[in-house]
Amino acid sequence: xxxxxIDEVSGISxxxxxWDGIRELNxxxxxxxxxxxxxxIAWAAAYTIAFPAWPMLTSASKGVLGYSSRxxxxxxxxxxxxAKGKYVAAIQQKTVSEIASDNALREFAVAAGGATFxxxxxxxxxxxxxxxKGFPNLNDDDWLWGGKAEQIQQTITHGIRFxxxxxxxxxxxxxxxxxxxxEQIAQVSAYVASLSGSVRDKTLIQPGAEVFxxxxxxxxxxxxxxxxxxxxxxxxxxxxxxxxxxxAIAAQVRAPKQGVMPAWGARxxxxxxxxxxxxxxxLGGGE
Amino acid sequence: xxxxxxxxxxxxxxxxxVKLRQPLYxxxxxxxxxxxxxxxxxxxxxxxxxxxxxxxxxxxxxxxxGAFAPDQAVLLDLANRRFYFxxxxxxxxxxxxxxxxxxxxxxxxxxxxxxxxxAWCGYTCxxxxxxxxFLVIERALEGDSSARIKLDAARWxxxxxxxxxxKHAIWLIIAAxxxxxxxxYFADAPKLLxxxxxxxxxxxxxxxxxxxxxxxxxxxxxxxxxxxTYMCPxxxxxxxxxxxxxxxxxxxxxxxEPRSRHAKKALASGKAVGDxxxxxxxxxxxxxxxxIRDGQQxxxxxxxxxxxxxxxxxxxxxxxxxxxxxxxxxxxxxNMALATAGGTGAxxxxxxxxxxxxxxxxxAGFHLRKIFRLRSFIYLGAWSAIGxxxxxxxxxxxxxALTVLHDRNPQFVTLSDGSIQxxxxxxxxxxxxxxxxxxxxxxxxxxxxxxxVGVDLPAGRSFAIPVAPDRLTMxxxxxxxxxxxxxxxxxxxxxxxxxEASSESAEYTASFNAPEITR
Numbered sequence: 001x002x003x004x005x006i007d008e009v010s011g012i013s014x015x016x017x018x019w020d021g022i023r024e025l026n027x028x029x030x031x032x033x034x035x036x037x038x039x040x041i042a043w044a045a046a047y048t049i050a051f052p053a054w055p056m057l058t059s060a061s062k063g064v065l066g067y068s069s070r071x072x073x074x075x076x077x078x079x080x081x082x083a084k085g086k087y088v089a090a091i092q093q094k095t096v097s098e099i100a101s102d103n104a105l106r107e108f109a110v111a112a113g114g115a116t117f118x119x120x121x122x123x124x125x126x127x128x129x130x131x132x133k134g135f136p137n138l139n140d141d142d143w144l145w146g147g148k149a150e151q152i153q154q155t156i157t158h159g160i161r162f163x164x165x166x167x168x169x170x171x172x173x174x175x176x177x178x179x180x181x182x183e184q185i186a187q188v189s190a191y192v193a194s195l196s197g198s199v200r201d202k203t204l205i206q207p208g209a210e211v212f213x214x215x216x217x218x219x220x221x222x223x224x225x226x227x228x229x230x231x232x233x234x235x236x237x238x239x240x241x242x243x244x245x246x247x248a249i250a251a252q253v254r255a256p257k258q259g260v261m262p263a264w265g266a267r268x269x270x271x272x273x274x275x276x277x278x279x280x281x282x283l284g285g286g287e
Numbered sequence: 288x289x290x291x292x293x294x295x296x297x298x299x300x301x302x303x304x305v306k307l308r309q310p311l312y313x314x315x316x317x318x319x320x321x322x323x324x325x326x327x328x329x330x331x332x333x334x335x336x337x338x339x340x341x342x343x344x345x346x347x348x349x350x351x352x353g354a355f356a357p358d359q360a361v362l363l364d365l366a367n368r369r370f371y372f373x374x375x376x377x378x379x380x381x382x383x384x385x386x387x388x389x390x391x392x393x394x395x396x397x398x399x400x401x402x403x404x405x406a407w408c409g410y411t412c413x414x415x416x417x418x419x420x421f422l423v424i425e426r427a428l429e430g431d432s433s434a435r436i437k438l439d440a441a442r443w444x445x446x447x448x449x450x451x452x453x454k455h456a457i458w459l460i461i462a463a464x465x466x467x468x469x470x471x472y473f474a475d476a477p478k479l480l481x482x483x484x485x486x487x488x489x490x491x492x493x494x495x496x497x498x499x500x501x502x503x504x505x506x507x508x509x510x511x512x513x514x515x516t517y518m519c520p521x522x523x524x525x526x527x528x529x530x531x532x533x534x535x536x537x538x539x540x541x542x543x544e545p546r547s548r549h550a551k552k553a554l555a556s557g558k559a560v561g562d563x564x565x566x567x568x569x570x571x572x573x574x575x576x577x578x579i580r581d582g583q584q585x586x587x588x589x590x591x592x593x594x595x596x597x598x599x600x601x602x603x604x605x606x607x608x609x610x611x612x613x614x615x616x617x618x619x620x621x622n623m624a625l626a627t628a629g630g631t632g633a634x635x636x637x638x639x640x641x642x643x644x645x646x647x648x649x650x651a652g653f654h655l656r657k658i659f660r661l662r663s664f665i666y667l668g669a670w671s672a673i674g675x676x677x678x679x680x681x682x683x684x685x686x687x688a689l690t691v692l693h694d695r696n697p698q699f700v701t702l703s704d705g706s707i708q709x710x711x712x713x714x715x716x717x718x719x720x721x722x723x724x725x726x727x728x729x730x731x732x733x734x735x736x737x738x739x740v741g742v743d744l745p746a747g748r749s750f751a752i753p754v755a756p757d758r759l760t761m762x763x764x765x766x767x768x769x770x771x772x773x774x775x776x777x778x779x780x781x782x783x784x785x786x787e788a789s790s791e792s793a794e795y796t797a798s799f800n801a802p803e804i805t806r
Binding site for chain 2: 101103106127128129130137139140141142196234239282283285
């Protein structure tokens with residue numbers, strides 16, 4: 001450090017810093033400022049004692065006030081759970097039909113079920129529950145296994161063709177590639193397509209109806225309205241899980257695709273399944 | 288290249304030098320305003336009674352709104368997001384009424400300031416009113432100006448301790464009542480009073496009372512004129528609104544000067560003598576501690592107490608009132624020019640007087656025409672226009688409204704019979720504090736029907752929906768149209784709501800989406 005330099009004009013010592021002949025006066029800081037500065041230091045020291053601060057080998061000092069942000073979150077979550085408690089208790093008590101007919105309870109269940117849906121179901125059924133080819137649209141009024149609240153609840157709880165659940169919805173359409181002649185498959189496909197739309201070759205319809213009566217009516221019904229007991233789809237409506245049109249129908253006749261839905265009862269628990277049921281039921285197709 | 292020797296140099300002490308080091312703030316000069324009496328003091332008492340009355344009593348006024356709304360006349364119900372003002376109820380989305388009122392307040396302040404100067408500061412500002420109130424207490428306990436000066440200078444005795452202690456105690460009680468009154472605007476006043484007294488009120492209530500008690504005591508009792516002079520931005524802003532035709536409190540030195548304490552002696556010796564007898568009465572009553580005779584000053588809040596004080600002295604001396612008066616700068620300048628013969632000499636009382644007690648006719652004086660000029664009327668026009676727009680909007684506003692949100696995911700759903708279904712969230716807003724039944728119906732969209740979630744009725748084109756009082760009711764509505772009636776991918780139609788009892792109605796145009804190709 002250089003020897004002390006006193007500014008001529010003011011008689012105050014300078015800091016020794018010089019820029020192009022301009023020196024910085026070494027005026028003392030205002031007393032209030034210095035006191036405030038010392039208070040902040042004391043405050044900081046006290047703060048590290050009061051709150052978790054000092055890093056140790058495996059954790060950090062706990063702080064004498066015992067504060068923990070993890071506890072804060074835990075308390076807030078507990079408070080949120082407690083706030084929901086009244087509704088959750090009612091949902092546990094009531095059947096899904098009762099929940100759906102109670103305005104306040106239904107609003108709660110739809111919101112809660114919607115959240116559960118976003119986490120667990122959108123992977124197959126898509127965010128708006130509109131599904132995609134092979135994965136059913138849950139907004140419409142066509143239900144393979146029934147669209148009443150209790151039927152939806154059964155499907156969610158035990159799944160469809162889900163091997164590890166004994167009560168799962170079970171059905172299997174045989175592959176007709178080896179049973180029927182290619183010509184018969186073309187005929188029956190034309191007949192089925194004609195039930196809800198137009199076909200190219202109308203002459204195929206009549207023989208197709210015969211093939212249908214012999215081979216398909218057992219499960220799909222004589223008028224092709226399907227059978228929910230068996231999960232056999234209604235073939236006379238406008239909704240096609242595996243694609244519409246003669247060729248898509250023919251492909252399904254030859255070697256049917258059979259979707260699998262997991263059982264959610266054990267994984268989500270009764271309350272969440274009920275909420276989810278009410279949510280699905282409220283999407284616009286519930287019966 | 289700059290020639291250093293050519294630069295003019297001045298001798299000046301460095302402001303930072305050791306021997307000149309001084310505090311950055313001027314110490315407060317203690318002010319002991321004397322009690323004034325006169326017209327303006329009377330008017331100020333009246334204003335004080337009215338403004339304090341409004342502040343303390345408003346939350347206790349009742350207004351019957353029926354069983355479904357609070358009966359407090361003025362209530363800012365933050366928890367339920369409603370603002371009640373007598374017959375007016377404002378929802379958060381109607382906050383533009385408050386914005387409009389604030390604009391009116393702003394323009395109103397321009398209007399008042401451009402005509403009668405800083406009347407807000409002098410008469411109605413809470414700072415002025417509360418300082419006045421605190422001074423009443425101070426005078427009652429410690430006496431008037433001279434007694435207070437004596438007491439302040441005296442040694443601390445038991446009496447001084449008692450008097451001062453009582454003063455601060457009463458100030459604190461008034462401050463607590465002021466802070467306490469504030470919270471009653473935000474909740475039911477009688478219930479909240481009980482809760483506050485039994486310690487059952489929300490912590491926010493106590494914190495608010497504590498903060499407002501502290502600020503009232505500090506600003507009204509301890510800081511007083513310093514708030515106006517150093518803290519408040521209004522003096523600067525209002526000063527910018529004044530022009531030469533605005534009234535301000537003015538010392539008319541054209542008739543006051545040369546001032547003389549011994550007028551008779553001076554007259555006898557042949558000197559010119561003005562009306563000012565230099566009695567300092569104007570300074571004694573000034574709550575800001577200034578001398579109005581120094582001319583226009585930032586500190587002057589135009590409380591007009593010096594006018595009262597001077598008028599009293601003039602009356603006693605048998606001279607015309609108005610040595611200190613409300614005057615415009617234009618009038619003052621004209622009279623000054625008259626008194627100094629166009630600025631060519633010192634003030635000569637002979638030039639403005641026709642006798643010892645009367646003035647020449649050329650003296651300019653107060654006239655309403657001078658105050659209300661084009662500028663004032665432009666302010667008045669803007670102020671009234673906003674007021675009328677607000678009033679019209681208030682009288683014609685809808686108390687029944689609906690908004691519709693079209694489901695975006697999925698945009699449409701094909702049903703088993705081929706018909707197309709769209710989902711909507713319909714929000715019915717009933718802004719009346721009474722339950723009613725609203726008819727919700729479809730307008731347009733050929734062949735379409737709707738169903739409402741939670742309403743167990745077959746699909747139709749019209750539903751009666753019961754709505755709660757003063758609430759928003761949210762419905763999930765599905766609209767379906769048969770496939771053969773779908774004309775294009777996006778059709779426009781409307782949801783219509785109506786209340787048959789009040790014949791109110793509202794409509795919301797929505798869109799109905801369908802796939803590009805339908806069977």
